[in-house]
Amino acid sequence: MLTIYSDSHRLQHGRSELIDGTLKPCFETPSRADMVLAAVRQRDLGDVVHPRRHGLEPILRVHDEGYVRFLETAWQRWSEMGRDYDALPKMWQIRRLREAVPEHVEGQLCYYSMDCGTPITAGTWQAATASVDVALTGADRLIGGERAAFALTRPPGHHAARDYCGGYCFFNNAAIAAQALRDHGMHRVAVLDVDYHHGNGTQDIFYHRSDVLFLSIHGDPRTEYPFFLGFADEKGDGEGLGYNFNFPLAAGSCVSTWFFALDCALEQIARFGAEALVVSLGVDTFEGDPISRFQLGTPDFVTLGARLAALKLPTLFCLEGGYAVGPIGDNVVNVLAGFEARS
Ligand SMILES: NCCCNCCCCCC(O)(O)C(F)(F)F
Numbered sequence: 044m045l046t047i048y049s050d051s052h053r054l055q056h057g058r059s060e061l062i063d064g065t066l067k068p069c070f071e072t073p074s075r076a077d078m079v080l081a082a083v084r085q086r087d088l089g090d091v092v093h094p095r096r097h098g099l100e101p102i103l104r105v106h107d108e109g110y111v112r113f114l115e116t117a118w119q120r121w122s123e124m125g126r127d128y129d130a131l132p133k134m135w136q137i138r139r140l141r142e143a144v145p146e147h148v149e150g151q152l153c154y155y156s157m158d159c160g161t162p163i164t165a166g167t168w169q170a171a172t173a174s175v176d177v178a179l180t181g182a183d184r185l186i187g188g189e190r191a192a193f194a195l196t197r198p199p200g201h202h203a204a205r206d207y208c209g210g211y212c213f214f215n216n217a218a219i220a221a222q223a224l225r226d227h228g229m230h231r232v233a234v235l236d237v238d239y240h241h242g243n244g245t246q247d248i249f250y251h252r253s254d255v256l257f258l259s260i261h262g263d264p265r266t267e268y269p270f271f272l273g274f275a276d277e278k279g280d281g282e283g284l285g286y287n288f289n290f291p292l293a294a295g296s297c298v299s300t301w302f303f304a305l306d307c308a309l310e311q312i313a314r315f316g317a318e319a320l321v322v323s324l325g326v327d328t329f330e331g332d333p334i335s336r337f338q339l340g341t342p343d344f345v346t347l348g349a350r351l352a353a354l355k356l357p358t359l360f361c362l363e364g365g366y367a368v369g370p371i372g373d374n375v376v377n378v379l380a381g382f383e384a385r386s
């Protein structure tokens with residue numbers, strides 16, 4: 044399987060995040076991508092290519108222009124305040140506060156974000172746009188007729204909504220790739236999110252649409268981040284009613300429960316008649332993940348890949364989460380190798 048990778052991911056390296064009430068070093072580190080790339084090479088998964096640049100147009104097919112312009116200018120405006128450290132919001136635009144978009148960078152930082160775990164740094168814009176190019180280069184390969192591709196995307200994307208960043212995500216790589224597949228003639232595209240955390244951003248982007256089916260298996264938002272989206276009763280709206288499926292599972296759920304949810308999701312994808320599949324591939328479902336609470340073992344990721352291959356669809360894998368850095372490479376490559384073995 045082809046891997047698309049850009050060294051520009053290294054430019055996103057936040058210093059700290061506020062997590063569980065304390066400031067800790069960021070869990071979403073460059074070493075994650077280094078370990079995945081090393082495993083891709085060590086396991087001889089296939090060629091590794093650099094992305095083609097696609098510019099801002101595909102991003103603007105999914106994200107709000109004001110939000111994109113904010114991300115493009117935030118660091119420079121933040122630095123002009125004499126700050127040389129990560130940009131993080133100090134509050135949010137919560138219920139009954141004014142909806143208007145602030146002019147000032149500090150206000151916009153609050154308006155265009157959903158948490159304080161997603162630092163904007165000097166290299167964020169370059170890293171995030173390169174990550175989109177990685178995903179889009181993978182989509183180009185599917186459009187060109189290839190069966191599958193692995194977009195080694197970092198920073199991740201599935202928490203990024205039309206007009207806000209969060210959960211270490213700035214641009215929604217998987218959603219932008221799905222939109223590109225639609226724009227290049229695939230009529231029905233499914234996005235399956237297997238990351239531990241609900242892909243609130245991807246749901247937000249496609250919630251009113253029937254041409255992109257979104258499905259997510261994740262930790263129950265009653266107790267797990269992102270708390271405010273990802274419930275089973277969120278089924279889409281308007282045109283999109285019936286084209287959104289959430290499978291929230293209680294923290295600590297066993298592996299067989301997880302695979303039962305996967306089989307239900309795969310059944311919906313087959314019924315939808317998808318012409319292509321984008322997988323938001325987070326491996327923080329791993330039993331040893333430091334911030335998540337499912338129990339998949341490293342061998343289970345082979346089974347996941349095999350189940351996905353059974354759909355016999357052109358498939359683009361976009362890396363999302365996974366914070367057990369030692370095993371992340373084997374966990375990710377197991378999915379891809381498991382997929383290839385059944386293709
Ligand atoms: N007590 C745990 C608090 C969790 N705080 C933030 C979690 C962010 C998860 C990010 C991710 O893994 O979903 C992504 F794929 F986007 F990277």
Ligand SMILES: [Zn+2]
Pocket residue numbers: 238239240325327363364365
């Ligand atoms: Zn996650």
